[in-house]
Amino acid sequence: MNRNEGASNGQVKATRLSLAILDEIRRRDGAGVTELATHFDCSKSTIHSHLRTLSNEGYLVNGGGHYSIGLKPLQLGGHARVKHQLYQVAKDEVDELAEETGESSKIIVEEDGRGVYLYQARAKQAVTTDSHVGTHVYLHSTAVGKCILAHLDESRRNEILDEHGLPQVTANTVTDRATLDSRLDRIRDRGVAFDDGERIEGLRCVAAPITAGDEVLGAISVSGPKKRIDDETFRTTLPELVRDTARIIEINVTYS
Template sequence: MSDREQSNHVKTARTTFRILEVLKEKNEATVTEMTQEFDLSKSSLHNYLSTLEQDGYIVKEGNTYRVGLKLLDLGGHARHRRRLYEIAKDEVTALAEETGELTNLLVEEHGKGIYLHRAHGADAVKTDSYIGQAVYLHNTGLGNAILAHLPRERVNEILDRHGMPASTENTITERSELFETLDKVAEDGYALDDETRVKGLRCVAVPIINNNDEVEGAISVSGPKSRFQDERFRETLPEKLQNVANIIELNITYT
């Protein structure tokens, strides 16, 4: 295969995945709406969409296309292949039941945080996050818990690649300030998210560290600022999370 043919194949693959990403961002779209996002003719784009529909990756309803559930099958397979998910999911669910709040399990992949598992306690608030969602690491307690235990060179690579966009007025957008925060997280053993990604929402997160001192992910408890005050926010929940993380870490080592 010539270099030109290889280049065309790579471009085709990237276009295919970009189409899926755009459909996800838009929820649904017509061919005409999609042509505004791509430097492709309407007929070329229609060929891409028809192929994806035939293979089951997207669904057509009338003139509108949307992402299909076949992608959920792929995502579910990827999640179950993660050993941490199988070990931590029951502990994260039990933590939600005990606290009554929203609990999360997050891992880093390609420089972003991916939610592997979420559980809702009796009083849990609803947020915009969902299993499989990719989020920035600099503006979440979960992300900070992970970044604090990565080599500084790797953290810089992540920030160079994804930047530090602001989600709220409390988001840290300066690298030097973030590094100061990460040093404190590493020292304290937990991270506090004080409305840094979602206004009105606080979060306490701790890392999951394996026997080789490598961070495998992080767990958290999230809730409204009104319920995450003083001792509960800065003492009770951090201690509870560290106890759960310790159990998960032991199970990683000896399971």
């Protein structure tokens, strides 16, 4: 039996490999059999079997031996998102915030210790980045993520930080635990978080948490280039807009 085909701890290794192949193809924006076999240290025949199966099921598209992500995952992700309560009540508010600010607005939630972009809206002049629906990010490197960390209970916050650490994403990313803890305290006090190039250099972001009682459901943000978001806008104007929008969403969650 191939080492990737067995089961361990109740998990099917073949399934894990198929999912890992999908994620690697997404990361590379397309890949072929040889490079995937090298990456996973598997035989070409094993990789080819997984690719063929994934292609037949619609998860991959085979373009002459170069595989890219198909539309089947979009169907699954779309179903999951529509079923998410926060998406249902926040979508219109995110659209309005993007239109009002002329920038990009996002909703993020926490899953498995990472931040996941649930929805985003962009104004016409908004900067296009690598962030899209479904993108996973380290919570400590974004304003939205720090909002979530700040409002999680201490044991869950420690669990996440112990598992994922504080990897440096840009020169501005906070990688010191004491510094991060201090910033999380300030976020709890003022109800807003800032990201000044911590995940993407030159991009500023302001975020506010969305809570229901003692539970943090996610966070909402506005982001844009530093050349357009001056200090006054960054520290005063946007925080008020984002906080107000978060409160509206919280009311909608309560009565939905």
